[in-house]
Amino acid sequence: MTEQTPIRVVLVDDHAMFRTGVRAELRDSVQIVGEAADAQQAIAVVLETQPDVVLLDVHLPGGGGAEVLRQVHPKAPDVRFLALSVSDAAEDVIGTIRAGARGYVTKSITGHDLVAAIKRVADGDAVFSPRLAGFVLDAFAGGEAPSVDDDLDRLTQREREVLRLIARGYAYKEIAKELFISVKTVETHVSAVLRKLQLSNRYELTRWATDRRLV
Amino acid sequence: MASRAYACDHRDVTTTQPASEQDVQRSAGAREAPRFARRSDGRLVGGVSTGLAVHLGVQPLSVRITFALLAALGGFGVVLYLALWVFTPLDQTVAREQVDRAPAGVAAATRAGMRGRIRAARPGDLGQLAALVLLGLGIVGLLQNTPFGVSPGFLVPLLLAGFGVALIWRTADEKERERMAELVPNAPWLAAITGTNRTATVIRIAAGAAVIVVGVVAFLAGQGQLDATLDGLLGVVVVIVGIALIGGPWLWRMWRELDAERRERIISQERADMAAHLHDSVLQTLALIQKQAHDPRSVVTLARRQERDLRRWLYEDQAGEPASFAAALNRAAADIEDAHGVPIEVVTVGDCELDDLRRAVLNAAGEAAVNAAKHSGADSIDIYAEVEGEHVEVFVRDRGAGFDVDSIPDDRLGVRRSIIERMERHGGSAQIRSAPGEGTEVRLSTRKDET
Numbered sequence: 001m002t003e004q005t006p007i008r009v010v011l012v013d014d015h016a017m018f019r020t021g022v023r024a025e026l027r028d029s030v031q032i033v034g035e036a037a038d039a040q041q042a043i044a045v046v047l048e049t050q051p052d053v054v055l056l057d058v059h060l061p062g063g064g065g066a067e068v069l070r071q072v073h074p075k076a077p078d079v080r081f082l083a084l085s086v087s088d089a090a091e092d093v094i095g096t097i098r099a100g101a102r103g104y105v106t107k108s109i110t111g112h113d114l115v116a117a118i119k120r121v122a123d124g125d126a127v128f129s130p131r132l133a134g135f136v137l138d139a140f141a142g143g144e145a146p147s148v149d150d151d152l153d154r155l156t157q158r159e160r161e162v163l164r165l166i167a168r169g170y171a172y173k174e175i176a177k178e179l180f181i182s183v184k185t186v187e188t189h190v191s192a193v194l195r196k197l198q199l200s201n202r203y204e205l206t207r208w209a210t211d212r213r214l215v
Numbered sequence: 216m217a218s219r220a221y222a223c224d225h226r227d228v229t230t231t232q233p234a235s236e237q238d239v240q241r242s243a244g245a246r247e248a249p250r251f252a253r254r255s256d257g258r259l260v261g262g263v264s265t266g267l268a269v270h271l272g273v274q275p276l277s278v279r280i281t282f283a284l285l286a287a288l289g290g291f292g293v294v295l296y297l298a299l300w301v302f303t304p305l306d307q308t309v310a311r312e313q314v315d316r317a318p319a320g321v322a323a324a325t326r327a328g329m330r331g332r333i334r335a336a337r338p339g340d341l342g343q344l345a346a347l348v349l350l351g352l353g354i355v356g357l358l359q360n361t362p363f364g365v366s367p368g369f370l371v372p373l374l375l376a377g378f379g380v381a382l383i384w385r386t387a388d389e390k391e392r393e394r395m396a397e398l399v400p401n402a403p404w405l406a407a408i409t410g411t412n413r414t415a416t417v418i419r420i421a422a423g424a425a426v427i428v429v430g431v432v433a434f435l436a437g438q439g440q441l442d443a444t445l446d447g448l449l450g451v452v453v454v455i456v457g458i459a460l461i462g463g464p465w466l467w468r469m470w471r472e473l474d475a476e477r478r479e480r481i482i483s484q485e486r487a488d489m490a491a492h493l494h495d496s497v498l499q500t501l502a503l504i505q506k507q508a509h510d511p512r513s514v515v516t517l518a519r520r521q522e523r524d525l526r527r528w529l530y531e532d533q534a535g536e537p538a539s540f541a542a543a544l545n546r547a548a549a550d551i552e553d554a555h556g557v558p559i560e561v562v563t564v565g566d567c568e569l570d571d572l573r574r575a576v577l578n579a580a581g582e583a584a585v586n587a588a589k590h591s592g593a594d595s596i597d598i599y600a601e602v603e604g605e606h607v608e609v610f611v612r613d614r615g616a617g618f619d620v621d622s623i624p625d626d627r628l629g630v631r632r633s634i635i636e637r638m639e640r641h642g643g644s645a646q647i648r649s650a651p652g653e654g655t656e657v658r659l660s661t662r663k664d665e666t
Contacts, residue, residue, distance in 0.1 A: 169612045
């Protein structure tokens with residue numbers, strides 16, 4: 001591990017105790033350049049410090065994490081967001097991803113895994129937990145794209161396989177071994193799924209979300 | 216997770232002979248149309264057409280063209296549209312109602328403004344609106360000389376009045392105003408009629424009223440009844456102003472008080488529910504943890520169990536049918552987690568009801584998870600279940616010690632009898648992949664082994 005510059009991270013959470021805990025856990029691995037406790041503060045801090053990664057709580061006073069994403073994204077497209085939440089309700093998970101976050105982990109994640117997730121997001125890749133992969137498979141249930149055409153509304157056979165393995169608890173490296181592809185290819189597939197999830201207006205996706213009260 | 220049973224049979228609803236009445240009901244439920252509500256995204260005027268199109272499962276454009284054509288029938292389409300606009304709730308109103316039925320944690324976070332609105336409203340295509348209006352006008356013009364025709368002396372005042380009504384109604388429809396306000400940066404000239412401040416509202420209402428008055432006057436003048444109407448009108452205006460002066464403030468205050476009272480009652484009920492739940496669960500667990508402080512393992516188990524309970528209460532649907540496969544799997548995993556103290560992460564895709572074969576899968580999965588918890592030494596277990604049409608597939612995986620599959624001793628009844636033989640007896644299949652040091656994965660399927 002030879003790191004030239006440490007990853008610059010902003011921590012957004014309304015519980016000061018949680019921020020302290022995460023700060024202590026991350027101290028050796030990343031550089032924490034700012035903290036915020038609500039949406040408005042978060043927007044100001046992120047725009048000012050321009051970090052590599054923002055660790056964003058989903059439930060946040062002042063409009064929630066989605067509000068921060070909506071306001072910061074157009075002004076600072078290079079800042080990447082990793083959502084961190086105690087909630088694993090489907091509407092929160094999918095909603096945050098659709099608002100622009102590149103990954104979603106729950107707060108019970110271990111420090112080591114969190115650092116790995118931050119690094120992955122900083123590199124421009126996506127972070128899918130087993131639960132998120134399950135939600136996506138559920139939302140895109142039925143119908144597979146016949147080939148690798150640019151169809152936003154369907155997952156390809158390969159993407160489906162990758163997601164299924166993530167949902168089964170496989171790490172990217174294990175998925176690569178299982179499918180005889182490189183880790184880079186796994187990351188490409190996951191990023192493609194993320195893009196579809198964010199851009200698709202698929203009717204079934206809307207209906208699935210409405211069923212779970214995402215509006 | 217357990218609340219959606221449609222995934223089970225959305226594939227074969229076209230069989231000629233339905234198996235049972237229940238099946239018919241379920242397949243009907245699988246295609247249930249979304250509730251009719253005005254849509255906030257992709258709308259042109261009030262979101263009526265878009266909402267209707269989603270409800271009926273057709274293209275919004277065809278509904279819009281239908282309205283435009285109907286408008287030519289003496290304005291029937293316009294009246295129908297306005298009526299639907301008034302009597303149909305906006306989808307966001309429906310959503311707000313649904314928040315009350317959401318899991319407690321989600322609802323609370325929504326009320327506290329900690330979740331925000333997730334979906335940004337997309338404005339519709341203004342060019343299409345113009346085209347539709349022209350279409351309607353063209354048809355009206357075309358029918359001019361037929362029995363359905365409308366004379367220009369009637370049509371022009373009608374259009375003027377309609378424009379005025381639209382201006383004023385936009386003020387009343389709050390969401391509409393927000394949407395227009397978002398367009399202002401692209402079109403600064405709109406600011407006068409879209410601004411949210413007081414002056415702009417007054418200007419807008421005044422302009423709308425003026426246009427309506429001009430329209431009405433033009434109509435009456437055209438009919439040659441202006442003088443007589445004005446006399447009658449004056450009397451009516453005086454009476455209305457009088458009534459408003461007497462009753463207005465009182466009505467207004469009563470309305471506000473009722474509203475406040477209702478809100479307060481809801482809030483106090485919610486507080487009582489929350490307090491009761493916290494007492495029943497969290498306080499008890501905290502007391503237990505204090506007693507067992509010397510035993511870290513049981514403290515972790517207690518905390519984990521409490522977390523799971525609270526999580527379910529806060530973020531999951533309460534109204535899940537207990538007989539569903541996913542619900543049963545979740546419950547089984549929770550029991551094993553309690554008994555053996557190893558966290559089990561369950562992810563399910565789709566859901567369906569339990570039958571004998573699926574119950575066998577469930578029991579075998581439970582057995583596999585118990586084995587993993589007891590023998591693998593892994594610090595967590597992943598269970599993934601996928602329901603696809605009739606078929607169920609479950610994976611139970613740990614990253615623990617693993618073992619050599621070819622040399623399962625005959626006395627290890629768990630693996631042979633409880634998992635593999637059980638699945639084969641019920642017509643399914645089971646496969647075990649494991650190697651020393653690489654963890655174990657058990658795959659259970661309701662399909663016969665294809666390999």
